Amino acid sequence: MQSxxxxxxxxxxxxxxxxxxxxxxxxxxxxxxxxxxxxxxxFFIRGRVSVRELFSIIHYTNYLTIPALTMGLIADxxxxxxxxxxxxxxxxxxxxxxxKFLGTLGLYTIFLALTLPYPFAINTLGTLDWGPVFTGYLxxxxxxxxxxxxxxxxxxxxxxxxxxxxxxxxxxxVFAAVDLFLPLxxxxxxxxxxxxxxxxxxxxxxxxxxxxxxILFFLSVTxxxxxxxxxxxxxxxxx
Amino acid sequence: MSDVMIEAQGLSKNYGSFxxxxxxxxxxxxxxxxxxxxxxxxxxTTTMKILTCFIAPTSGSAKVAGCDVFDDPxxxxxxxxxxxxxxxxxxxxxxxxxxxxxxxxxxxxxxxxRKRIKKAVEQTSLGDVIAKEIRALSKGYKQRVGLAxxxxxxxxxxxxxxxxxxxxxxxxxxxxxxxxxxGEQRTVILSTHDLGEIQQTCDRVLxxxxxKLVADDTPEELRDRVGGSKFRVTVQGGRSDSSKIRDIxxxxxxxxxxxxxxxxxxxxxxxxxxxxxxxxDLREEIFRAAVKNDLVLLGLRRDADGLQNVFRExxxxxxxxxxxxxxxxxxxxxxxxx
Numbered sequence: 001m002q003s004x005x006x007x008x009x010x011x012x013x014x015x016x017x018x019x020x021x022x023x024x025x026x027x028x029x030x031x032x033x034x035x036x037x038x039x040x041x042x043f044f045i046r047g048r049v050s051v052r053e054l055f056s057i058i059h060y061t062n063y064l065t066i067p068a069l070t071m072g073l074i075a076d077x078x079x080x081x082x083x084x085x086x087x088x089x090x091x092x093x094x095x096x097x098x099x100k101f102l103g104t105l106g107l108y109t110i111f112l113a114l115t116l117p118y119p120f121a122i123n124t125l126g127t128l129d130w131g132p133v134f135t136g137y138l139x140x141x142x143x144x145x146x147x148x149x150x151x152x153x154x155x156x157x158x159x160x161x162x163x164x165x166x167x168x169x170x171x172x173x174v175f176a177a178v179d180l181f182l183p184l185x186x187x188x189x190x191x192x193x194x195x196x197x198x199x200x201x202x203x204x205x206x207x208x209x210x211x212x213x214x215i216l217f218f219l220s221v222t223x224x225x226x227x228x229x230x231x232x233x234x235x236x237x238x239x
Numbered sequence: 240m241s242d243v244m245i246e247a248q249g250l251s252k253n254y255g256s257f258x259x260x261x262x263x264x265x266x267x268x269x270x271x272x273x274x275x276x277x278x279x280x281x282x283x284t285t286t287m288k289i290l291t292c293f294i295a296p297t298s299g300s301a302k303v304a305g306c307d308v309f310d311d312p313x314x315x316x317x318x319x320x321x322x323x324x325x326x327x328x329x330x331x332x333x334x335x336x337x338x339x340x341x342x343x344x345x346x347x348x349x350x351x352x353r354k355r356i357k358k359a360v361e362q363t364s365l366g367d368v369i370a371k372e373i374r375a376l377s378k379g380y381k382q383r384v385g386l387a388x389x390x391x392x393x394x395x396x397x398x399x400x401x402x403x404x405x406x407x408x409x410x411x412x413x414x415x416x417x418x419x420x421x422g423e424q425r426t427v428i429l430s431t432h433d434l435g436e437i438q439q440t441c442d443r444v445l446x447x448x449x450x451k452l453v454a455d456d457t458p459e460e461l462r463d464r465v466g467g468s469k470f471r472v473t474v475q476g477g478r479s480d481s482s483k484i485r486d487i488x489x490x491x492x493x494x495x496x497x498x499x500x501x502x503x504x505x506x507x508x509x510x511x512x513x514x515x516x517x518x519x520d521l522r523e524e525i526f527r528a529a530v531k532n533d534l535v536l537l538g539l540r541r542d543a544d545g546l547q548n549v550f551r552e553x554x555x556x557x558x559x560x561x562x563x564x565x566x567x568x569x570x571x572x573x574x575x576x577x
Contacts, residue, residue, distance in 0.1 A: 006343045017331040081327030088291040089344045090316040237295040
């Protein structure tokens with residue numbers, strides 16, 4: 001566990017040694033601003049003191065931005081060869097995967113913290129119900145961690161960051177867009193398909209409800225993705 | 240702990256249908272510096288990756304510092320310092336930051352970690368660049384960071400994949416000196432293409448070709464197998480003196496044959512190549528014979544490419560063969576005197 005935390009710390013710092021973290025953070029915040037204030041329905045026209053739209057927007061931008069944060073996690077180390085230096089230290093492969101995951105989760109938490117001015121600003125315009133703010137953030141935290149897991153898994157398959165990015169997006173879009181296809185599928189499939197939709201599991205969180213079922217869903221996706229990443233990292237030994 | 244620090248038994252590795260290693264056996268003892276020699280793609284790096292538990296062999300087994308690569312990879316990793324090929328480092332980090340990371344990953348904290356980093360930095364003379372970003376360093380310095388990283392925990396076994404490639408001669412000499420120094424107390428296994436390197440730093444040479452180990456001996460003994468090293472003797476004299484001089488050198492004990500090299504006509508110099516029957520340093524005898532017979536010795540040089548011939552012989556053609564292999568496993572390292 002100590003090694004995992006050391007790796008997480010190094011990963012977190014290395015984000016800020018290069019441009020990627022800054023680009024992604026700024027891009028996410030700009031995107032959030034654009035969607036929140038102007039398009040498709042502007043905050044001031046809505047005229048409601050609510051964070052629901054805010055959380056909905058962040059949940060969508062996450063699909064776009066998180067794979068960009070995770071694309072290099074393993075792919076880049078593989079391409080530059082540092083994976084070999086890292087994995088020949090006395091460290092378990094599982095700790096490497098966990099460390100990389102936690103490092104990115106740390107950066108994502110910073111991003112969430114940077115959006116805090118929104119609820120505070122909204123609060124000045126009326127009385128904001130802080131319960132859903134808390135649960136909304138909790139939901140986004142879990143959704144983010146699931147996406148980081150998925151992105152890390154994509155990064156573990158390849159040595160090319162761009163491939164990892166597109167693979168990450170490809171998997172993320174399944175979780176993101178499955179909602180849109182629900183009207184088209186036979187009735188029997190609606191429920192199981194709806195169950196893998198991230199948005200579906202975030203609905204309760206946005207309403208101010210913490211449902212164990214939703215937490216378990218996101219944790220399961222995270223765990224499965226990390227497990228696959230671990231196996232994929234380990235497979236180098238037998239190839 | 241036994242004296243054998245690295246033990247490879249029947250190592251084989253297949254990448255798909257390609258056999259990168261075929262039944263490789265060798266031992267390396269404490270305090271030995273062993274050179275791993277072979278053409279590109281012969282299996283040197285594969286062997287090192289197996290010894291460091293980065294990949295697993297398809298069959299066979301290996302033990303490093305008494306730990307099995309299958310049963311106790313953590314034990315192996317704790318015992319080794321490894322510098323992979325082309326020195327991959329986190330280039331965006333500062334040198335100190337990177338060494339701190341490695342020390343922490345190896346479980347050292349606080350004062351202990353700082354002491355160890357300080358020692359590794361001193362050993363590799365990194366003091367001047369400690370606060371620089373690794374990506375800003377020259378190749379030689381990067382290599383030293385790679386070495387420092389491998390030395391932080393004072394490992395029993397040091398595995399270095401081409402530690403000298405891409406360095407200029409001065410840098411190479413420094414790294415070589417460092418390796419020799421480290422090799423006095425620890426076991427070092429290093430791979431290289433550079434035969435001169437091997438002769439200067441290694442107690443023993445393993446030559447690998449197409450995944451097979453084709454030689455395991457001291458550099459001296461390897462030279463022996465292709466007739467040992469030769470001596471180039473330049474003597475003042477004209478054509479007519481040729482056979483007389485040949486007789487004089489021919490009488491020296493231990494001389495196997497003498498060839499005269501065609502020199503420019505009437506340059507007043509004659510060049511002979513003297514081959515000893517065993518690997519023996521005959522320079523003194525040649526000198527004395529020349530003095531005794533009143534010959535003017537203009538040049539006397541031991542031919543350095545003895546190993547090159549061995550290398551060429553063993554690594555060209557299918558598999559390569561061993562001329563008169565004496566013992567399957569040469570155990571006691573003979574320090575080469577040069």
